[in-house]
Amino acid sequence: MQPSIGGRPPTPRTVLLAEVAQATQRLADAGVPSPRFDAEELAAYVHGVKRGELHQVKDTDFDARYWEAVARRENREPLQHITGRAFFRYLELQVGPGVFVPRPETESVVGWAIDAVRAMDVAEPLVVDLCTGSGAIALALAQEVPRSRVHAVELDEGALRWTRKNVEGSRVTLHQGDALAALPELNGQVDLVVSNPPYIPLTEWEYVAPEARDHDPQLSLFSGEDGLDTIRGIERTAHRLLRPGGVVVVEHADTQGGQVPWIFNEETGWTDAADHRDLNNRPRFTTARKTLP
Structure with missing residues (x-):
């Protein structure tokens, strides 16, 4: 979670975007071809929402299992094996x-x-x-x-x-x-x-x-x-x-x-x-x- 600015707590959207941004960088460093997409798809999967609904995930609902999923993708396990689904x-x-x-x-x-x-x-x-x-x-x-x-x-x-x-x-x-x-x-x-x-x-x-x-x-x-x-x-x-x-x-x-x-x-x-x-x-x-x- 990112710290508050000026005494104001961060909005839920800002918090989640910060997590996804950090995951995106980790995946990019690991050589994953589509780091941003995969980071968002993993976040959506872990939190049970669609990618377009990530902004609805509140700070208090953030699931630490996200980082387990990111670590698996860092090791180049296919995204679809982690989520169990392919579109x-x-x-x-x-x-x-x-x-x-x-x-x-x-x-x-x-x-x-x-x-x-x-x-x-x-x-x-x-x-x-x-x-x-x-x-x-x-x-x-x-x-x-x-x-x-x-x-x-x-x-x-x-x-x-x-x-x-x-x-x-x-x-x-x-x-x-x-x-x-x-x-x-x-x-x-x-x-x-x-x-x-x-x-x-x-x-x-x-x-x-x-x-x-x-x-x-x-x-x-x-x-x-x-x-x-x-x-x-x-x-x-x-x-x-x-x-x-x-x-x-x-x-x-x-x-x-x-x-x-x-x-x-x-x-x-x-x-x-x-x-x-x-x-x-x-x-x-x-x-x-x-x-x-």
């Missing part, structure tokens, strides 16, 4: 150790996929989300395209513990299995396949942010020497699942924009392969259409 488009998801935390960059991927499904002249579009993780992509599609039928595939049991919680009560059908051998019963019927697969090269391990490297499941991060092994497998799976004219959407690293479209080439049965940029203007995902007969 993605219009969703609030449960996340924690064992599941990949959805990133804002993926919202651009999902936005494109949603627009593509809405534009299809199909009464009930059939969608498959491979490597679903928390279920973020599948749930966003099910929520924003209510007429769609969405299937989500995840292999890792640690991730599925969270996926099951998130999809409970939704219209998403969850399957445990290998994305590269998934859902043979849907071969040739799917309208859109979407995936945020592992795509980090094994050689890049030391450059990965501690939040991901030390806390996200390794299965969701790394994929061979060039990072493209799983995407190559998804190309084959998507071609098997999609109907002629169906569309695939695959996220990749911003350094892979010149490589991934070549995986979806005419020789393997694709057309209109193109790369797209995210809101930060970085190459982020590739789309392609299965060739018509």
